[in-house]
Amino acid sequence: MAIFLKKKNKVIIQGITGRDGSFHTKQMIDYGTRIVGGVTPGKGGEKVHGVPVFESVEEAVKETKADTSVIFVPPKFAVDAIYEAVDGGIKLVVCITEGLPTLDMLKVYHYVKLNGVRLIGPNCPGIISPGLSKVGIMPARIHKRGKVGVVSRSGTLTYEVVNALTEKGIGQSTVVGIGGDPIIGTNFMDCLVAFNEDASTEAIVMIGEIGGTDEEEAAKYIKKKVRKPVVAFIAGRTAPPGKRMGHAGAIISGGKGTAEEKVEALNAVGIPVADLPAQVADIMAEKLSKIKKRQKSKTTREVKKKNARK
Amino acid sequence: MKIHEYQAKEIFRKFGMPVPEGEVATTDNEVGRIADRIGKPVMVKAQVHVGGRGKAGGVKYAESAHRAWEISKEILGMDIKGCIVKKVLVTEAVEIASEAYIGMIIDRAAKKPVMMASPAGGVDIEEVAATTPERIMKLYVDPLLGLQNYQALKLARFIYDDIKIARKASQVIMQLYRAFMYVDASLAEVNPLITTPDGEVLAIDAKINIDDNGLFRHPDIEAMRDLDEEDPSETEAKNAGLSFVKLEGNIGCIVNGAGLAMATMDTVKHFGAEPANFLDIGGSSNPEKVINAMRIILKDSNVKAILFNIFGGITRCDDVANGIVAAVKELNPPVPIVVRLTGTNEEEGRKILEEINLVATSSMEDVVKKAIELAA
Numbered sequence: 001m002a003i004f005l006k007k008k009n010k011v012i013i014q015g016i017t018g019r020d021g022s023f024h025t026k027q028m029i030d031y032g033t034r035i036v037g038g039v040t041p042g043k044g045g046e047k048v049h050g051v052p053v054f055e056s057v058e059e060a061v062k063e064t065k066a067d068t069s070v071i072f073v074p075p076k077f078a079v080d081a082i083y084e085a086v087d088g089g090i091k092l093v094v095c096i097t098e099g100l101p102t103l104d105m106l107k108v109y110h111y112v113k114l115n116g117v118r119l120i121g122p123n124c125p126g127i128i129s130p131g132l133s134k135v136g137i138m139p140a141r142i143h144k145r146g147k148v149g150v151v152s153r154s155g156t157l158t159y160e161v162v163n164a165l166t167e168k169g170i171g172q173s174t175v176v177g178i179g180g181d182p183i184i185g186t187n188f189m190d191c192l193v194a195f196n197e198d199a200s201t202e203a204i205v206m207i208g209e210i211g212g213t214d215e216e217e218a219a220k221y222i223k224k225k226v227r228k229p230v231v232a233f234i235a236g237r238t239a240p241p242g243k244r245m246g247h248a249g250a251i252i253s254g255g256k257g258t259a260e261e262k263v264e265a266l267n268a269v270g271i272p273v274a275d276l277p278a279q280v281a282d283i284m285a286e287k288l289s290k291i292k293k294r295q296k297s298k299t300t301r302e303v304k305k306k307n308a309r310k
Numbered sequence: 311m312k313i314h315e316y317q318a319k320e321i322f323r324k325f326g327m328p329v330p331e332g333e334v335a336t337t338d339n340e341v342g343r344i345a346d347r348i349g350k351p352v353m354v355k356a357q358v359h360v361g362g363r364g365k366a367g368g369v370k371y372a373e374s375a376h377r378a379w380e381i382s383k384e385i386l387g388m389d390i391k392g393c394i395v396k397k398v399l400v401t402e403a404v405e406i407a408s409e410a411y412i413g414m415i416i417d418r419a420a421k422k423p424v425m426m427a428s429p430a431g432g433v434d435i436e437e438v439a440a441t442t443p444e445r446i447m448k449l450y451v452d453p454l455l456g457l458q459n460y461q462a463l464k465l466a467r468f469i470y471d472d473i474k475i476a477r478k479a480s481q482v483i484m485q486l487y488r489a490f491m492y493v494d495a496s497l498a499e500v501n502p503l504i505t506t507p508d509g510e511v512l513a514i515d516a517k518i519n520i521d522d523n524g525l526f527r528h529p530d531i532e533a534m535r536d537l538d539e540e541d542p543s544e545t546e547a548k549n550a551g552l553s554f555v556k557l558e559g560n561i562g563c564i565v566n567g568a569g570l571a572m573a574t575m576d577t578v579k580h581f582g583a584e585p586a587n588f589l590d591i592g593g594s595s596n597p598e599k600v601i602n603a604m605r606i607i608l609k610d611s612n613v614k615a616i617l618f619n620i621f622g623g624i625t626r627c628d629d630v631a632n633g634i635v636a637a638v639k640e641l642n643p644p645v646p647i648v649v650r651l652t653g654t655n656e657e658e659g660r661k662i663l664e665e666i667n668l669v670a671t672s673s674m675e676d677v678v679k680k681a682i683e684l685a686a
Contacts, residue, residue, distance in 0.1 A: 020624075076526060101494050101524035102416060106453035109421045125623075137593075139623045139653055154569020155593075156621045159653070160674065163621075180568060181523075182418050209569055212418045235572035238557070238579045239588070246553040246568025246590040248523055249418075254436055259576075275580055276675060277573050 002129035002174040003149065003194040003201070004092060004118060004186075005068070011135055012066040012090075013038040014057065014073055014081045016048050020096075021072035024137050025049050028070075031134040036064035057088030068092040070126065070135050075099035078122060082108050086117050093185070094135050095121035102248070105183035112185055119185025123247065125155040125177035136177065138162075146171015148284060149195035151188055152207035153180050153214075153247070157235055157277060161207055164281035170288065173201040180247025182211070188218035196226050203229040203287060205280055206271075208262055210236035211250045215262040223269040229287040232266050232273045233280050234259045311520045314357040316399040317534045318498075318516035325489040327482055327500075328512050332401025338386065342379035344400040345372065351403040354381045358393040359539040361434075366390045371403055396538055404512060406504045410469045411435050411446075412483055413499030414490045423451040425487060427465035431502035457487040470505075478511040479503065493531055494524025543606050550602035552591060559584025561681050562607040562616040562645075564600070566591050566625040574619045577674065583682040586613045593624045600633025604641055614685035615646050617677055622653025631659035631670075638666050646684040650677035 011028070015021040016038025026049050029035050037052050037060040044055035054060035057069065069085040071078055071094065078097040085093045093112070100108075100122045112119045120127055126136015131145035138155075142163040150165075150172055152158040158177055165172065176191050178184050188206060195201045204226070208215040215234065222230055237259040239245050241252040252258050263273045274280045316334040323329050331348060334357065335341045345352045352375075356368030363369050368390050372378035378400060388395045409431035417424045428446040430438045438445055447468040451457045459480065466479035482503065490498040497519040504512050525532050537545055547554030553568065561578045565571035568590045575585035587607060591599050607613055620630050634649065651659045651670040660670050671677050 023624075075523070099523050099526075101527075102496065102521045103423075103453075103491060103494055103524065106416065106421055106423065110452075110454055137624055142653075152569070154567065156565075156567030156623060156625075157569030157573050159621050159623055160570055160573070163652070182416065183421055207569070209572060214419075217419065233573075235569050235576060238575040238585060239572060240555070240557065243555045243588075244522070245555060245572055245588050248521075250568060250572070276577055278673075278675065 001198065001200050002132055003191070003198050004120070004176065005127045005129045005133050005135055005174060007132040008034070009068040009092065009133055009135070010034050010036045010064060010066045011068040011070060012036060012057070012060045012064065014069055014071045014085065016040055016051065016053055017043050017046070018072055022048050024072065025051060027140070028134055031140045033133045033135060036066050057084045057090065061089045066090065068135060069094070071095040071097055073097060079104040079108060082119065083111065086112055086115050091117055093117060093119045094124070094126050095119065096124065096126060096137060098123040100181065102181070102183055105181065109183055109185060120176060121179040121184060123181045124179030124184070125158065127174065127176045129174045130172050138175070138177070142166055143175065144171035147173055147200060147202040148205060149173050149191070149198065149201040149203070150175040150205045150207070151191035151195070152177055153209050153249070154207055154235065158207055160277045161205060161233060161280050164278040165205070165284065168281045168285050170281060170284055173198065180249050182249040188214045189221055192218055192221055192226060196228060201228065202291065203231070203284060205284065206230060206232045208232065208234045209247070209250050210239050210245065210252050210259050211247070211257040213257065216265040219265040219269045219271065222271060229291065230271045231280050231283045231287065232271050233277055234262045234273055311522055311525065311535060312359045312539070313518055313520065313531070313534045314359070314397070314536065315355065315516050316357055318518040319513070321489055321493060321518060322485070322513055322516055325485045325492070327485045327489070328510065329516070330402040330404055330512055330514060332399055334397050334399050335382070336386070336397050338379050338382045341382035341398060341400050342375050345375035345378035348400070348402050352378050353401050353403045354378055354385055355399040355401065356385050356388060356390060356395040357397040357399055358390050358395055359536070360391045360393050363390060368395060393539065404504070404514060405507055407507045408505045409502035410504070411499070411501045412465070412486060412503050413497070413501065414486060414495070415497050417450065420450055422453055423490070425449050425451060425457060425461070425465060425483065427468050427483070429469045431504070435499070435501060451487070456491070457484065459484065462487070472509070475505055475509055475511060482511055482513065493518065493528060494521045495519060496521045543609055547589070547606050550599065552589060552599060552603055552606070554606060555588040556610065557585050557587050558612070559586045560612045560614040560685050562586045562610070562613040563619065564589050564591060564603045564607065564616065565619045566593070566621065570619065570621060574617070574674070574678065577678045578682065581679055581682055583685065586610055597629060597633035597636050600630060601637040601640060604637040604643065608641060608643055613645055615648065615681045616643065617681040618647070618649040619674055619677060620651050620653070622651070622656060626655045627651040627653060627659030628655040628662055631662035634668070635662060635666050648677050648680045648684065650674055
């Protein structure tokens with residue numbers, strides 16, 4: 001049944017009257033996401049694509065019973081928007097906005113945890129549970145309902161990998177873009193735990209990049225707890241140290257956070273790391289066919305046992 | 311963003327930290343005048359955004375103003391790891407009884423700022439961490455509460471046995487913390503923090519890196535940006551709203567999205583060539599961005615082919631194609647261009663490119679191989 005985002009989630013858009021907010025509201029409605037309202041202070045009472053606009057998150061939640069929010073407001077106001085969502089009673093906050101100050105994010109991170117809220121992002125494409133709901137900016141048509149969970153720090157690179165999976169006929173349970181910043185609300189570990197517990201997810205794709213040690217932490221967890229097949233890709237093997245590669249979090253600092261270290265850590269616990277994005281789909285196809293064979297031979301064994309008993 | 315030592319010291323002074331008197335200069339005569347005004351022996355310190363200035367001969371002691379003037383002639387214009395010295399800090403030379411280290415960074419894994427202190431000052435702290443980690447004390451700061459006085463004192467006592475000195479140092483640690491938080495730093499350190507023979511605590515070196523995402527609320531710090539220290543192409547890209555890093559190879563890369571841009575570079579390397587750059591045109595598909603991107607890449611004479619790798623989402627392939635056509639017409643690039651378009655409005659994009667006889671592929675691997683072939 002997918003992780004974090006289900007069909008029943010009721011979604012509001014913070015910054016619905018802006019250019020991006022309005023455009024993606026339409027896209028999400030077309031996908032079938034239950035968009036119940038939007039928030040732009042000073043524009044309460046208006047409608048965007050037929051969706052009612054409210055003055056505040058508090059008001060929107062009171063009127064619509066929304067439990068999910070997606071944030072499109074500019075970076076200067078995005079931190080405030082997250083606090084407003086948490087205080088307004090939202091349980092899943094997806095922050096698309098890029099450029100939030102790191103020190104603010106440290107406070108936000110701990111505040112959302114204290115309040116039992118899940119934050120995805122910032123600086124992320126959002127989350128999609130194909131066939132159920134989409135809260136974000138990813139192109140819907142490359143996705144396909146299925147059983148592979150995808151977690152990624154990137155946007156377009158995720159599309160590249162998801163597209164390759166779909167072209168091979170491999171569908172996805174949920175695709176989470178966790179964001180490219182150094183401090184994000186939901187990290188690899190959170191998604192791995194959720195995918196591991198989710199009965200509808202059979203295998204996991206993890207797309208990492210240089211910077212930080214989240215991939216290494218994830219590798220340790222996988223070794224301990226995850227029995228589902230995992231395939232990885234790590235971007236930035238050619239990135240020079242000390243330079244921020246687009247994403248605020250993609251930086252090798254003090255010799256730490258290189259692609260090599262991450263690939264090594266993953267390989268050490270038996271996780272294959274693809275050399276090229278599209279290869280993720282090839283490796284995954286192989287892994288899935290092995291599972292199928294195993295399941296088949298298990299059923300054949302059981303049938304034989306039954307027959308023998310007879 | 312990196313700033314110079316003299317700028318970091320200005321910030322530290324504002325927060326009350328004890329910093330020796332000093333002033334920045336760009337000419338030898340200015341150096342002489344400042345040293346004369348200080349009226350004591352001085353240090354002349356090269357101001358460049360690289361470490362290891364001392365070892366490279368960029369930091370020198372001068373017992374007189376005349377000597378400072380002489381030394382500055384050597385240091386100004388010196389090449390330190392590829393950076394030409396254009397500014398020096400002239401600062402009072404103080405007598406040193408002991409050297410220690412204090413610094414603060416953000417621990418990404420713990421999601422907290424961490425304050426560090428070590429009695430091993432004046433040396434590379436990363437080396438101390440690698441060889442004698444027990445000589446560094448680290449204390450995490452609760453982001454919702456901030457650094458507490460007892461924590462600062464605990465760190466200070468790790469360095470100093472003398473309670474009087476430790477109390478002074480704990481004040482400096484609190485000041486360092488406040489400065490860090492106020493300017494949206496990603497790193498702030500004093501190495502070395504020294505004591506003088508009469509028991510004063512002084513910050514005689516200073517380093518602050520600023521979180522780029524925090525700069526919008528600090529125009530005074532944005533104004534500290536030293537364009538001489540940054541690659542001119544990277545500055546031009548930044549002004550054009552592009553994210554660009556120059557590299558050493560010959561395949562120019564123009565990509566939408568940072569992760570995909572890195573993966574494109576990696577794919578170039580995978581097939582045996584070297585990327586000339588990292589370039590992310592971002593989510594919007596304004597044709598002007600494509601023209602600027604191509605202009606910046608063409609400045610690099612190493613570039614033998616340019617590849618576009620576009621996965622349309624919010625970025626529309628037809629917008630990028632229009633940009634490519636405009637860029638080719640305006641810049642008349644002397645190197646071959648190959649294009650990969652897939653996603654939103656891909657067909658429209660292909661049609662637009664036909665106008666300039668470009669055939670777009672839809673596979674990332676194919677476009678990389680083709681670029682390498684044409685560059686050879």
